[in-house]
Amino acid sequence: MTRASGDINDPARAEAGRSRIDWAAAEMPVLAGIRERFARERPLQGLRISGCLHITSETANLARTLRAGGAGLVLCASNPLSTQDDVAASLVVHDGIPVFARRGEDTETYYRHIRAALAHRPRITLDDGADLVSELHKTQRDLLDGMLGGTEETTTGVIRLRAMAAEGALRYPVVAVNDALTKHLFDNRYGTGQSALDGVIRATNSLIAGRVFTVVGYGWCGRGLAMRAKGHGARVVVTEVEPLRALEAVMDGFEVMPLVQAAARSDFIVTVTGDKHVLDRCHFEVMKDGCVIANSGHFNVEINLPALAAMAVRRQRPRESVEEFVLADGRRIRVLAEGRLVNLAAAEGHPAAVMDMSFANQALAVAWLVEHGPQLAAEVHPVPREIDQAVARLKLDALGLQIDRLTPEQSAYLASWGEGT
Template identity: 75%
Template structure:
């Protein structure tokens, strides 16, 4: 059983899944090993993730390890319909995801994935965990745990844990070093710029490019925009991050000031209404707005709609809002993740590490979930190290090892100056 756009798209999805696999050697090695060991045999697993070629390879690795997997989309505009068709048709993995689905269908698909009665959930934004705790509490007693892929999801889960509302353990995959240092920075940086360029075909060189938020995603976006020759401004609310941005060579301004001179404004904060009416009122004609921070609330779209006297779509992923004074503001991808809605998401090579962490975290939950408290847990350090070791080996990179003398020195307090 599945709900996808068109089963006839499977052939194209099959080829693209295989293409992505070529750039995912760590996941491939783990899939081969776990395929022999079968540590997930018979376990029901539901994932609310972006249905992309990279996610397909994670799903196939989980299946190889013995799991019975069901997937739904974590964003209405991120589903690659050919990939969904290939997973359902070629591999028997039920997928409930259609690109462009309505909000009603989106939540219907989440509940279809939960009808699988999973014992482990995989989230990209905490929607499965949230739905289980709000409306599907009958599933809680059987849960071994969950994993969370994104900064936004981890924030939501930690809020639940702080209120005592979280009823089963969740591993914050986003916080693994082999995830956020690479996926968030290099993956988001490249894929966001890819989405902007595909959507607009506007030259970035010489433009004023504002990045809202200087977490790991914001760092990556700013770095890549600078590489394209843009004049990058960073806006922040955290003084340490603002200081770091300044010392990385970026101009740091309040968004109210930056909005008046921006050609591009990209959000990457995970917060709500970061770009608001007061900013729209100051923007210059033609300013391009995009979000790369997960949910479509970072840009206050209702406020922008209220200011507009006319709306049109000059390009597939661009909506132009004409204001009463004649200015035009351009919103990309309906305010959703521009790197997935207007492009193909992160490169496979960085998702290789992220999804290797997901896979090993699921195995850890299968083996130890009953022992863990209902809290947000870090990825075990040994998993992080194993992913890094396997990635280095796949890249043909060898590194030094400490000598016995060096290990002794680092563990002793008696040797010194």
């Protein structure tokens, strides 16, 4: 495709992409309601936005919502293996949104696409891992003075942004969408829990029941994955470095032990930590023959693939999303999706119904930044409680559910201190 419309693999797949986007839209009623309001009120009129996000059918519905609000939007991929090429084609062909994303793009192309998105001279950034913000601060600092703010969707990205803020490097405010309760309690737990396990099963077609399934990291994503693996009949082991999370995993009924011990008995190991080289040489040395390892943290650094490659005497691809590393003693270690996000690289990512709340937060946070961005300090900000509450209420309404409300007497009691026993 030409620069004006982005850089995508196959515009001929646009019709298939539109069908996929419309299918997801049916599961995203909260975002649909926001899109209707945005179309009436145009709160983003004339606003330039660049987004570095997973180019999926759910993201496409966020993009349509921002465009309905009047924004000029350019997108690039936040992961080389998460792009759905048919969705990218539909966004370009049917919605006129420039998209710079090709499934399987190399590292050089990945960063070229990020720079192309920044060439849009955005006033707001949308990030999924903080690569866009990082590149902007490293190579496009001339754009910083015009920035209103940004949003960040992932735990990994929020960690990076807080590190930038702590060093005084962050030059504009960013809203931590990831930390909204209607995001991480649902997207991270139920979305990652289901989609990561889906990726493992699609890649291997292996039975989970009765197998030892180790979850590395017991944050919200790890909680969800452990829950879903247990539901499939796995014998679940959790490994952690945080004592409170380890204790919680014990109380939730899981075995807890050091990773080097778990590695020796596991059939499956999935990392969800956001840290580097969590699975390392010492673990590869004790793994069982045929152990399947995968990552559902944002970046492909959680598994030390260079160390594993150095140990291997042969590498082969028995299945599309599986690479087998054969060690000198004949043991085979099977890596899924090149160590990238297994739920997006080997499956389709989170179900649309859970992304409905995450992207509702994104859209409302962008509108909030338009109004409040100039007054905000250059640091990481929480999603305002009123937005979080509104998204939850809209989701309940969409599900046809009602809840109780406090009476005036109850509200007054909770706001007072004088009445006791």
